[in-house]
Amino acid sequence: MFDFAKKDIGTDHIENASPSNSIDKNIEHAVVEETIDDYIYLDKPFYKYWFFNLLHWYIFVNTLSSTSNGYDGSLLNGLQIISHWRDKMGTPTGAVLGALANGAVFGGFASFALASWFSDRFGRKPAILIGQVISILGAILQGVSTNYGFFLAARIILGFGTGFTAVASPCLISELAYPKYRDTATSSYNNFWYLGSTIAAWVTYGTHTMNSNHAWRIPSYLQGAIPLFQIVCILISMPESPRFLVSKGKVDQARAIIRKLHTGDDYSEKATAFVEFELKEIQAALEMEKINANSNYMDFIKFPTYRKRLFLVVFTGCFMQLSGNGLVSYYLNKVLDTIGYTEAKKQLQINGCLMIYNLVLCWCLTSVVHLFRRRTLFLSSAIWMLICYVLWTILSARFAISGFTDNGLAKAVLAFIFLYYLGYNAGCNVLPFLFTSEVLPYSHRAKGLNVLNLTINTTLIYNGFVNPIAMDAIQWKYYIVYCCILAVETVVIFFFFVETSGYSLEEVARVFGDDPSQVMPHGVAVSEKSSLENKESV
CATH class of the missing domain: 1.20.1250.20 (MFS general substrate transporter like domains)
Structure with missing residues (x-):
């Protein structure tokens, strides 16, 4: 399936820290003297491998966190144009309108430290799930809002949930991605913001002709649809971060995930060498984090x-x-x-x-x-x-x-x-x-x-x-x-x-x-x- 080739070893390597004597010599050797390219390259385009298609589906599901955020950003643009929303909110202008735009930001500030701690303590998947559950609650409250204060509180709750997903989803993407495509996979997260903004823009266009409060309530409720879809996909099949699993001592589980998503469950000697190299990278990075704690x-x-x-x-x-x-x-x-x-x-x-x-x-x-x-x-x-x-x-x-x-x-x-x-x-x-x-x-x-x-x-x-x-x-x-x-x-x-x-x-x-x-x-x-x-x- 793969063609592995050993090449001349140089000093250009992946992590940028001087290894400590406390790091296991094998890990040190792997990180300092070798790179992924020393082990593996693909002989076909990535889309011809079934396991890459599965991996990129997982990455897409994680980018839906950014899509949810983009929906929120564009939604307020659309709602300002809908007369029924302006009437219900008291025709907000200036700083009053600005507070609504910043509602999600305030919520994000509130969850900033907690989201990072929760993601490291309990895992990337639980952090995304709890964040999107909170986002669904915020979308429901936004849809049933009866006045400006109610709507603002709902947006703060939405921002609190977004704070969890904004931390956990990019981490999970980079930690699941195949090394060769990690930069592209990680940078794609931000781009899917516009997918959400596009959906919100055309949803509000479709409802603006309704001569009732449904013109703005329906787009508000639908803000919970993307988080709900993401939750279902994650619960069905999303793997946890191999890096998180290694940090908790669950190396065998991490090895199984890497083998499945990066080699297609190939148990050949060469594929196994590649999997073990990735594991050593993760272990070395975790060791360096301990060293760099000061x-x-x-x-x-x-x-x-x-x-x-x-x-x-x-x-x-x-x-x-x-x-x-x-x-x-x-x-x-x-x-x-x-x-x-x-x-x-x-x-x-x-x-x-x-x-x-x-x-x-x-x-x-x-x-x-x-x-x-x-x-x-x-x-x-x-x-x-x-x-x-x-x-x-x-x-x-x-x-x-x-x-x-x-x-x-x-x-x-x-x-x-x-x-x-x-x-x-x-x-x-x-x-x-x-x-x-x-x-x-x-x-x-x-x-x-x-x-x-x-x-x-x-x-x-x-x-x-x-x-x-x-x-x-x-x-x-x-x-x-x-x-x-x-x-x-x-x-x-x-x-x-x-x-x-x-x-x-x-x-x-x-x-x-x-x-x-x-x-x-x-x-x-x-x-x-x-x-x-x-x-x-x-």
């Missing part, structure tokens, strides 16, 4: 090279959410109002088409992202978005000067909204989590990703509260603010972003001035080690 968040402040990493992580989170996307993601109706598209049916059609466009665009970008250098793609994305926003602003101003009568200008603005998302999806959707994982050393990777998520949620609060107030107050003039922000982002990326493509995870350390051969077990360079020890002795 790493802490203050390292990002104490040491110069880590301060630069922290800056890149925080800026990447800001780049994702403060590049103008927040206006269209949650307040498309307000943007469309400024260019004369005020009819509910037309706004919902544009919303639905934009989501389909983004969905297809993200899938295409994911398939080719490996062909581009990281910094180049970030910079190109920022420049493209800046150009689109400047022209978008100029055309909106001209439309306002014309007395909101020039349909040609309105159509041109709409075209630039679509063109803008080409740049946004290339730089702010496909790359950020991959880039963040590369700039962070193994010992601080989880902590750095937590900082990234915290930054994203903080900027989402800004988007939720400031954008609707500003759009109500100054309309198209608010676009100038984002033109300035995008200009600053372009300059920062040009001068401060590092290139990480073409390096192994360990070699990226050289980009920051660290010598990867002289990195302490918990990730601090030897040049910084004496400073750390002196402070500890004091």
